[in-house]
Amino acid sequence: MTISAEKSPILKDSGPLRFPEGFVWGAATAAYQIEGAARDDGRGPSIWDTFSRTPGKVHAGHTGDVACDHYHRYPEDIRIMGDLGLSAYRFSISWPRIQPDGSGPANSRGLDFYDRLVDGLHGAGITPIVTLYHWDLPQTLEDRGGWTNRETAERFAEYAEIVHARLGDRVETWTTLNEPWCSAFLGYASGIHAPGRTEPELSFAAVHHLLLGHGLAAGALRAAGAGRIGITLNLSPVLGDDAEAVSVVDGLQNRIFLDPVLRGEYPADVVGRAGRFTDWSFVREGDLEIISRPIDLLGVNYYNPQTVAARTGEPANPVYPGSEGISFPRPDVPKTAMGWPVQPFGLTDLLVRLSRDYPGTPLVITENGAAFDDVVEAGQVHDTDRVAYLDGHLRAAHAAIEAGADLRGYLVWSLLDNFEWAEGYAKRFGIVHVDYATQQRTPKDSALWYREVVGRNGL
C-alpha cells in the first residue's frame, strides 16, 4: 500500500528542531511479535510458544502463531517503511528458525527468510539493524535450564556466528540481546514472561549468563568482522526522595547491566543486597572481561521512569527481587494504555546520565513508543495521543543532544501493532494499525506525522 501526501497531519505549535546530520530514523519490531509462521520451514518451538499455550499466562490465550504474518507479508511491510522514508529497520532473528533445537547445524530455510528480508530492505534503501535475541529462546535450551544454565550463553555465541556468516556481508549493525532485564526478571523471577519461572534466586544467574552470552557473541561477531556491535537495555531513571529505595531499584533496573558491560564489574551494592539470594558463584574468572568487551553502540529502550518510595511492610515487587519496603506510587500524570506514565523528561535525564556516567559509547534509542486504544474510522486512525507522546520524547531526545549526549538515532516502537507478550494483541504499539482478521495494514496519523519528521530531520 502507499500513503498519500494529503492524508498527512501537520503538527501544530511545534517549534522547529533539527537533529544532527546523518541522524538515523527508523522503526523496530521483534520476530515472535510479528512473524507468525510458527511452524513454517523447520522452525522449532520457542519458550513463547510454550508459555502462550499455558492457560492463564497470556491475555485471552493469544499466541504468536500468526501475529502480523510478516513472514509472508514482509514485502508489503518493506513498502510501507519505504513510503514512510525510514532509513533503518531494527528486527530480530528468531533463534528457533535458525537452530530449531538451539544448537547444531543451521536450518538454511530459516536463514533464507532473513536473506530475503535483508535484500528487500536494501532494495528499498533501508538499513537493516539485527537483534539476535528478542526473547524467543529455543524450548530445548530452556528444558536444560535456559538462561540459568551457562551452556545457553555458549550456544548463543555459536548461533550469532551462524547468523553473521549468512548476513554479515549485508548487515553492518548487530545488537546481541534485547532487554536482558525482561528475560531475567520477568522470565525467571516474577514469571510474567516466558519461561514463567518464579525463582528469584536463579534470576541472578540468568542475568549473568545473558550478559556472558552477550560478551561471547560480541567476541564471535568481532572475530568474524562485524561492522558495529551493541546491546540493547531497557533503562529507566528512578525517581523518589528515599535515596536507599532509589538505589535498590536503580541497581536492579540499570546498573546491574550497565556496569558489567561498560565498566567490567557488577555494582558492589547490588552484589551485596542480592547476597540473600545467591553467592554469585556462577561468575567465573575471566567472565567480566568477556562481558565488557568493547561495544560500538548502546541501544537504549525508554518508555517511562520508575517512581519509588520507602514504605514499611511493603512486600517485594516480584520483578525486583529484594525490593521489600519499597512502594511504586503511580505519578499523577497521563498514562498510556499499558498504564505507563507519560514523562518524556526521563529520556533527557537518562541520555545525559549515560553520557556522563558511561562516556565514550554512542547511543541509539532502539525503542520508544506507546500503546493507546486506537480506533479505525473510515480507513484512518487519529492517534493524537501517540503523536503527542512521540513528539514529546523526540523533543526530550533533542534536549539531551544539546546537553552533550552522543545520540545517533531513534527507532520507534513499533512499526506494526503486534503481539504484546503477556498482553497478547490487546495492546497496540504500532504506528501502522494491523487488522488481525484481514491482515490489513493502515498507517495511523502517527506514521504520517513520523514521515514528516523523518523527511525534515526534525520537528
Ligand code: IFM
Ligand atoms: O513490545 C515490547 C518489546 O518487545 C520490548 N520492549 C518493550 C515493548 C513494549 O512493551
